[in-house]
Amino acid sequence: MEDVYIYQKDKHRPQHLSLKDSFYFLTAHTIDDIDFFDDDIKKKILYDVIVHAQTLYHAKIFGYVLWPDHYHMIVQLPNTRIDRFVNNIHSYSAKYLNELDCVPGRRVWYQYWDRFLRIQYSLDDLYRRMSYIMHNPIKHGWCDSFDTAITYPWSSMPKWVTMVGKDGLFECWTSYPVIDHSTDYAAQ
Numbered sequence: 001m002e003d004v005y006i007y008q009k010d011k012h013r014p015q016h017l018s019l020k021d022s023f024y025f026l027t028a029h030t031i032d033d034i035d036f037f038d039d040d041i042k043k044k045i046l047y048d049v050i051v052h053a054q055t056l057y058h059a060k061i062f063g064y065v066l067w068p069d070h071y072h073m074i075v076q077l078p079n080t081r082i083d084r085f086v087n088n089i090h091s092y093s094a095k096y097l098n099e100l101d102c103v104p105g106r107r108v109w110y111q112y113w114d115r116f117l118r119i120q121y122s123l124d125d126l127y128r129r130m131s132y133i134m135h136n137p138i139k140h141g142w143c144d145s146f147d148t149a150i151t152y153p154w155s156s157m158p159k160w161v162t163m164v165g166k167d168g169l170f171e172c173w174t175s176y177p178v179i180d181h182s183t184d185y186a187a188q
């Protein structure tokens with residue numbers, strides 16, 4: 001995914017950002033929170049399907065993190081048909097995963113939640129969601145530090161590091177600290 005987001009302090013409008021489009025923070029869970037995507041081959045299936053949907057729907061994915069039972073994504077769509085975008089990802093990832101596991105027709109995905117990001121006047125909402133993604137490996141017990149979290153391979157974070165450096169990400173992390181999303185199911 002080439003269009004991952006660039007955090008640029010003091011820049012009014014970051015690269016690739018077209019404000020006429022719709023930005024969403026998206027979270028989707030597998031059915032019964034089953035760890036369907038529990039190895040690299042399976043996560044690669046999900047990743048490839050997401051890349052394909054990105055091209056098909058002219059979406060730009062600025063951030064993502066993939067886990068065995070859910071994923072989060074910050075995505076820009078040129079229209080508001082996020083349902084088609086998500087349904088494409090879910091139907092093809094289920095189809096390919098089920099082929100691999102030899103269980104045709106098995107239900108894989110439960111539901112998704114999207115939050116429209118209000119960034120017309122301020123990018124704070126976007127930066128907060130970037131921090132949320134950076135915090136996710138800690139939240140889900142993969143590691144316990146910022147330095148390790150940003151190396152999580154199934155995410156946009158390694159790409160973010162190459163674009164703005166660890167210092168740039170740390171600045172975002174400290175300027176937009178993760179707030180408690182425990183009552184916000186879309187953000188789990």
Ligand code: NI
Binds near residue numbers: 070072136140187188
């Ligand atoms: Ni999560």
